[in-house]
Amino acid sequence: MTQSDSVRTALRAAFRAGAARNVRVCFEVHASGVVVHALVDGDRVTVHRGPTSDADVVIDAGPVLTALLTGEVSAADALAGGQVRVIGAPELLSMFVTLFHLPELPSSVAA
Structure with a gap:
């Protein structure tokens, strides 16, 4: 499995369909290269490799994507601390972390 496949799988697993009702938005995500x-369309998400010209926002999460998805780092803190860069409306980063969330692994599993 490539790193791109891992990110795509993580986003699919993290997607919270119940939070996405009546939402249509496209996120381009850059994480660790x-x-x-x-593309979120209501309670469905499709995740593809590479950039898109249809992105509503570009999120450069660098190495903190997992921390954003688990809530270890909030969208506001990541932006304020310069850990994440956003091209587009900054409030879409908050929407991203609402729509995509992974439970944090217990420390004994995460190590």
Whole structure:
């Protein structure tokens, strides 16, 4: 499995369909050298490799993507601390972390 496949799988697993009702948005996500885009259309998400010209926002999460997805780092803190860069409306980063969330692994499993 490539790093791109891992990011795509993580986003699919993290997607919270119940939070996405009546939402249509496209996120382009850059994380640790990988670029993917996720199109949310109501309770469905499709995640593809590479950039897209249809992105509503570009999120450069660098190495903190997992921390954003688990809530270890909030969208506001990541932006304020310069850990994440956003091209587009900054509030879409908050929407991203609402729509995509992974439970944090217990420390004994995460190690």
